[in-house]
Structures are given as structure tokens and as C-alpha cells.
Amino acid sequence: MTGETLTSSEYIKHHLQNLTFGRLPDGAWGVAANHEEVQQMGFWAVHLDTLGFSLGLGLVFLFLFRLAAKRATAGVPGGWQNFVEWVVEFIDGTVRGSFSGRNPLVAPLALTIFVWIFLMNFMDLMSIDHVPQAAHAAGVPFLKVVPTTDPNVTFGMALAVFALILFYSVKIKGLGGFLGELTMQPFQAKSWPMRLVFLLPNLFLETVNLIAKPISLALRLFGNMYAGEMIFILIAVMYGAGWLLGPFAGLLQLGWAIFHILIITLQAFIFMVLTVVYLDMAHQEHH
Amino acid sequence: MNINATLIGQSIAFFLFVWFCMKFIWPPLTRALDERKRTIADGLAAAERGKREQELAEKRALEVLKKAKGDAAEVIAHAEKRAGEIADEAKNQAKVEAERILVAARADIDQELNRAKENLRRAVAELAVAAAGKILEKEIDAKAHAKLLDALVKQL
Numbered sequence: 001m002t003g004e005t006l007t008s009s010e011y012i013k014h015h016l017q018n019l020t021f022g023r024l025p026d027g028a029w030g031v032a033a034n035h036e037e038v039q040q041m042g043f044w045a046v047h048l049d050t051l052g053f054s055l056g057l058g059l060v061f062l063f064l065f066r067l068a069a070k071r072a073t074a075g076v077p078g079g080w081q082n083f084v085e086w087v088v089e090f091i092d093g094t095v096r097g098s099f100s101g102r103n104p105l106v107a108p109l110a111l112t113i114f115v116w117i118f119l120m121n122f123m124d125l126m127s128i129d130h131v132p133q134a135a136h137a138a139g140v141p142f143l144k145v146v147p148t149t150d151p152n153v154t155f156g157m158a159l160a161v162f163a164l165i166l167f168y169s170v171k172i173k174g175l176g177g178f179l180g181e182l183t184m185q186p187f188q189a190k191s192w193p194m195r196l197v198f199l200l201p202n203l204f205l206e207t208v209n210l211i212a213k214p215i216s217l218a219l220r221l222f223g224n225m226y227a228g229e230m231i232f233i234l235i236a237v238m239y240g241a242g243w244l245l246g247p248f249a250g251l252l253q254l255g256w257a258i259f260h261i262l263i264i265t266l267q268a269f270i271f272m273v274l275t276v277v278y279l280d281m282a283h284q285e286h287h
Numbered sequence: 288m289n290i291n292a293t294l295i296g297q298s299i300a301f302f303l304f305v306w307f308c309m310k311f312i313w314p315p316l317t318r319a320l321d322e323r324k325r326t327i328a329d330g331l332a333a334a335e336r337g338k339r340e341q342e343l344a345e346k347r348a349l350e351v352l353k354k355a356k357g358d359a360a361e362v363i364a365h366a367e368k369r370a371g372e373i374a375d376e377a378k379n380q381a382k383v384e385a386e387r388i389l390v391a392a393r394a395d396i397d398q399e400l401n402r403a404k405e406n407l408r409r410a411v412a413e414l415a416v417a418a419a420g421k422i423l424e425k426e427i428d429a430k431a432h433a434k435l436l437d438a439l440v441k442q443l
Contacts (some may be wrong), residue, residue, distance in 0.1 A: 022291070038289065047293040054297060058304045062312065069312045072319035074326050088316045107317075108309035116304065152290060156297025163298075 008237045015128065015233050017142045018047035018150060033141055047150055054147035057119040058112075065115070087115065091272070098276050101283035103168070106276060113157070114272040120147040121225060121264030125257055128232050148225040148267075151218065158218035161275050165213065168282040177285070182206040213278050217271060224267050228260050 013035070020032045022045025031048070032038040038045070068084035077085055091111045099106050123146045135143040147153045169178045186205060187198040235256065238249035 018293075020291075041291070043291050045291045045293075046296055047291070050293050051296050051300075055300055058300060062304060062307055065308070065312045065316075069315040072315045074319055074322035085316065085320060088313070089320065092317065104313075105305070105309055108313035109305050111313060112301075112305045112308040150293065152293035153297045155290065156294040157301050159294070160298045160301040 008240075011237060012233055014142065015132070015144070015229075018144050019049040019140060019142045020045050021048050022046070031141070047144075047152060049143045049145070050147045050150040050153055053123060053145055054120060054153055057123070057147070058116050061112070061115045061119055065111075087111070094273065095276055098273060099280045099283075101172075101280065103279070103283065105164075106279055109164075109279075110272045110276050113275055114268050117148060117157075117221065117271050118265060118268040120153070121268055123147070124149070124225060124228055124232070124260060124264060128229070128236055146225060146229055148221055149229045151222045154218040154222040154225075155214075157271075158214035161217060161278065162214035165210075165278050165282045168279060172283050173285060182210070213274075217274055217278075221267050221271050224263060228256075228263060231256055 017035060017038065020038045020041060022029070022032065022038075022041030024030050024032065024037060025040050032041060032045075064080075065084055068081045071078075071081060072085075088111065091114060092107055095107045095110050126145055128145075131145050132143040144150065169181070173181065183199050183202050183206070184195065185202060187202055189195045189198055232253070235249050235253045238245050238252070
């Protein structure tokens with residue numbers, strides 16, 4: 001719904017701007033009021049909306065699941081506990097299927113990733129205008145409700161996963177084993193001189209291979225969610241395009257929302273499965 | 288979309304949430320699930336055992352019943368046999384008794400007959416003797432003769 005003062009382009013830009021807290025041009029700390037101020041803030045700024053929704057949804061997840069965990073008994077499960085157990089068994093089965101090592105961290109990690117990302121993605125199905133409009137009425141200049149459309153969130157989680165990959169690679173294989181994995185393959189040789197020759201190409205290939213993991217993890221989720229959000233925004237712009245396109249936009253929005261239910265679940269699942277697979281590779285001596 | 292410190296915040300939150308999940312959410316849930324799995328397995332095993340025991344008991348009951356039936360049949364057969372024996376015995380006794388009574392009766396009849404025959408014989412002899420004596424003394428006296436003969440006839 002484009003307001004009187006907003007063009008379509010401004011509307012889209014407004015929707016893509018996070019509520020950013022950082023150092024303002026005048027030196028004080030505060031919330032940026034426009035894009036220029038945001039650009040000048042540099043790295044040391046935080047997206048209040050992203051972090052707020054992300055942490056809030058994470059806490060909702062932890063609270064709801066802790067509720068079920070506290071009441072968990074071997075007796076007949078109630079409705080909510082039944083659902084939580086179903087999710088837990090689903091995650092447990094998936095992790096057992098793709099993770100061959102023994103690590104008590106991996107299954108809870110997978111559960112957290114799946115449910116948390118699903119909840120964050122789910123914000124995409126909220127009406128894209130009402131919450132920001134309400135916020136605007138309350139004096140908040142920008143508000144993005146879907147944390148996973150912010151690359152900071154996806155990269156933040158991917159880098160955390162990357163740290164776990166590095167940690168377990170070194171822990172399981174030792175520093176030597178890990179470095180050996182980086183330099184002794186894919187080109188292998190029996191003699192030391194040849195190994196030295198292959199060292200650099202191997203290191204290059206394996207480093208690319210290693211770095212590609214968190215980047216692909218983050219970009220896949222971000223790209224899917226950002227594109228989905230973008231399409232919702234474009235459909236919303238269509239509402240203002242007249243009596244002919246308005247109903248058509250409604251139809252499109254319904255269709256895209258239904259399709260998006262699939263995407264948000266799938267992306268959460270893919271992020272989880274790939275994390276588990278990467279950690280499994282980190283746990284294996286030879287892959 | 289700019290990369291900034293949100294990234295760090297998200298990473299820290301991620302680790303904290305995973306830690307919380309690993310400490311306080313995952314273990315109780317999986318423990319409860321495992322416990323329930325065990326309870327169900329135990330229950331199934333107990334049910335299986337119960338079923339087997341019931342089958343065994345049924346078999347035993349059937350055996351007892353069969354044995355009781357066999358015993359009963361035996362008792363009945365025995366009783367029937369005994370009854371037959373008693374009836375036979377009674378019949379035999381009756382037959383023997385009848386024989387005895389018959390024999391006694393026959394003996395009595397014979398005795399009576401003999402006695403009668405003896406008496407008759409004696410009487411006939413006496414009569415014959417008397418008649419002969421009378422005939423020899425009074426041959427002419429036809430009337431007396433006839434009278435004598437009549438008496439003889441009457442006495443016979």
C-alpha cells in the first residue's frame with residue numbers, strides 16, 4: 001500500500017531497510033533515521049529489528065520446548081509434548097541418518113537450527129505491511145520482521161557452524177591431521193618432493209572447498225528468503241496499481257504464501273541437514 | 288543490506304541457544320522417549336508372557352478336563368459292569384433257588400406218590416386177601432358175594 005508520499009521505489013527501499021543502531025554522524029549513538037546515516041555507521045552497528053526478532057523467536061523456541069522438556073515423562077504425552085516429541089524424533093532420525101560419529105552436541109544443534117530458522121522464516125508469512133506500519137505509527141522509522149532476509153543472521157549462523165567445523169576437525173584429527181587433509185588431497189603422491197609440488201594446489205582447492213561451506217550455507221538461506229520477501233513486496237506494490245491488478249495481486253499473494261510455506265520449511269531443513277553433514281565430514285578421518 | 292555487528296550478535300546468540308538446547312531441552316526429551324520406548328517394550332513382553340501363560344493354563348485345564356472325563360467314564364464303566372455282575376448274581380441265585388425249590392417239590396411229590404402207592408398197594412393187597420378169603424368161604428352166596436364185591440369196589 002503505497003502512501004501518498006511514497007513512490008514504489010521508496011516503498012521497496014523502505015521495506016528493505018533495517019532498523020539500525022549505531023554511531024550517528026554527529027558522534028552520538030542512536031537509531032539511524034535514513035539510508036545515508038546507516039551507510040555512515042560502518043561495521044559497528046546493529047540491526048535492532050533483526051536481532052530483536054531473531055532473539056525473540058529463539059527464546060520462544062527455547063521456552064516452548066523447555067516447557068515440554070520439563071513435563072516430559074514416559075507416560076502418555078499431551079498435545080504440545082506430543083508435537084515436540086514428534087519434532088525431536090524427526091530431528092533425531094535425520095541426524096542418525098547423516099551423522100555417523102558420536103557427539104551429544106549435534107542433535108540439539110540440529111534441533112535448534114531447524115526450529116529457530118523455521119520460526120524466523122515463518123515471519124515471512126506475516127502481512128508485510130501491518131507490523132512495519134504499526135511500528136511506524138509508534139515512531140520507529142524502519143522495521144524488517146524476517147530476520148533471515150538479513151545476511152547478518154544467515155552469515156552469523158553459518159560462521160558459527162564454520163567455527164564448529166574447524167573446532168571438531170582439529171579436535172578429532174588433530175592439527176596435523178587437519179592440515180594434512182588441507183594439503184595432501186585431492187592430489188596425492190607417494191614421495192615427499194611430489195607432495196611438496198602438490199601442496200599449494202591442494203591447499204588452494206581444499207581452502208575453497210572449506211570456505212564454500214559457510215558461504216553457501218548462508219547465501220542459500222539468505223537468497224531464498226530475500227527473494228521470497230522481495231516477491232511479497234512486489235505483490236504488495238501491485239495492490240496500489242488499480243482495481244484490475246488489485247484482486248490479481250491478492251490471488252498471487254495467496255499462491256506465493258502457500259508456496260512459501262514449502263520454501264521456509266525446506267530452507268530450514270536444508271540448513272540443518274547441511275550443518276549435520278559438514279560436522280559429520282569434520283568428524284571423519286578420511287572423507 | 289550491510290554486514291555489521293549484528294553478525295556477531297547472531298553468532299553469540301546461536302551458541303547460547305544451542306548450548307541451552309543441549310543442556311536443558313534435548314536430554315529430558317530423549318530420556319523420556321527412551322523411557323517410554325522401554326516401558327512399551329516391557330509392556331509388550333509382559334503381554335506376550337501373559338499370553339503364553341494363558342495358553343499354558345488353557346492346555347493344562349484341557350488336560351485336567353480330559354483326565355476327569357476319562358475318570359468319569361472309567362467309573363461309569365466300572366459301575367455298569369458291577370451292576371451287570373450283581374444282576375447276574377441275583378439271576379443265578381434265583382435260578383439256583385428255583386431249582387432247589389423245584390427239586391424239593393419233586394421230592395415231596397415223589398414221596399407222597401410213593402406213600403400213596405404203598406398205601407394203595409397195601410390196601411389192594413388187604414382187599415385182595417380179604418376178597419379171596421371171602422370168596423373161598425361163601426362161594427354160593429351170590430348175593431353176599433355181590434355185596435362183598437360192591438364193598439371192595441367202594442373201598443378201591
